[in-house]
Amino acid sequence: MPQHSSQVPFVRATRAALLTLMVAAILAGCAMPGDRVPDNDAAAYREVADAVARNDCTAARRAVEAMQSGHPDSRRLPDAYLESGYVCLGTGDLEAAEVLVEDFLERFPGHPSEDYGHYLSALAAYARWRALPPEAPGARSADQAREAFGRFRLLLTAHPDTAYGSDVRPLLMELREGLARVELNAIRNDLDARRHDAVVPRARYLLTHYGNTESAPYAMAALVSAHRALGESAQARRLLQQLESDWPDHPVLDTLAPEPRDG
Numbered sequence: 001m002p003q004h005s006s007q008v009p010f011v012r013a014t015r016a017a018l019l020t021l022m023v024a025a026i027l028a029g030c031a032m033p034g035d036r037v038p039d040n041d042a043a044a045y046r047e048v049a050d051a052v053a054r055n056d057c058t059a060a061r062r063a064v065e066a067m068q069s070g071h072p073d074s075r076r077l078p079d080a081y082l083e084s085g086y087v088c089l090g091t092g093d094l095e096a097a098e099v100l101v102e103d104f105l106e107r108f109p110g111h112p113s114e115d116y117g118h119y120l121s122a123l124a125a126y127a128r129w130r131a132l133p134p135e136a137p138g139a140r141s142a143d144q145a146r147e148a149f150g151r152f153r154l155l156l157t158a159h160p161d162t163a164y165g166s167d168v169r170p171l172l173m174e175l176r177e178g179l180a181r182v183e184l185n186a187i188r189n190d191l192d193a194r195r196h197d198a199v200v201p202r203a204r205y206l207l208t209h210y211g212n213t214e215s216a217p218y219a220m221a222a223l224v225s226a227h228r229a230l231g232e233s234a235q236a237r238r239l240l241q242q243l244e245s246d247w248p249d250h251p252v253l254d255t256l257a258p259e260p261r262d263g
Contacts (some may be wrong), residue, residue, distance in 0.1 A: 041071035048080040057093045060084035061100060078108045085120050089127070098124045115159035118217045119168070122151035126171060131176065138182040145182075152245055180210035187222045199226035217247040 044067040064084045067077055074080075081104035088097035101120045105205035108114070125148035132141055152168045152175075162168075183206045190198040203223040207216055220243045227236035244253065 003248050010013055041067065041076065044071050045074070045076045045080060048084060052083045052087050055087055055091055057084070057088035057091045057096055060087050064100065067201055078104060078111050078113065081107075082113060082116060082120065085117075089120060089124055092127075092191050093229075094124045115155060115162040115164060118151065118155040118158065119162070119164045122148060122155055126175070127150050129136070129175070133155040138185055142179055142182045145175045145178045149179075176210055177215070180206055180213040180215035183210065183224075184215040187219060191222050191225060194229070196229045197224040197225065200230075217243060217250045217252050221252045224256060 044063070047063035048060055048067060051057075051063050061084055064077075064080050067074065067080055071077065081100050085097045085100035085104065088094075088100060096120065101117050101124070104111075105114065105117045105121070110118070125144070129141070129144040129148050132144060149172060152172050155162060155167060156168060183202060187199055187202045187206065190196075190202065199222055202218040203226065206219040207223075210216060220239060224236050224239045224243065227233075227239065240256070243250075247253075
């Protein structure tokens, strides 16, 4: 199976277009290796291959199920699972893709293409996260992002030398950015509601766990505002100095009103 290392050029689009772009950039042209198909299962595998060639997820899944039932020991059966999972991912049937890939991982542990199976599984979770509407609740978005993040981490942990590592790392960073945005939205809600005692631990959590994200300077600014509102001027000044040092000239500095003078 050829390896691919191009990044995913996601754009705002319909769910179908989003998934098509993902597969085109990351998975296009991925052909599975395999030994010569024994004569007794050649026809079964051809059914899978024909459905894959047509990008027909439903037919591919049915053909794999038939092949599993009739030829469970076929050397090409693992390829059939992965090829069909790839097609289902590309056509946006994420549920079918996940079923096929998880079946592959369960039935063929230690297979040479196991890392590819984990990769497809993680991409399916990532696609679910990217397909969430903007109005989706923060908790739902965070849960889906964590699911995708965990699957990518599993791939890198189980297969640290995987050829897909260069693809995975920018996606992990994107997921971290998404998780940080969920936390920042909660911080802003607390700040707007003048729940300053709640802002402090939330902002510190974001800075501790997502300090290298785009949300971090905004969390620091919220922390400055919260400490000011709580009458903790000295702490607010220290944090403002840190904000100015770590993110000089950041636009968020313009949103902080001058600090009230004591007395």
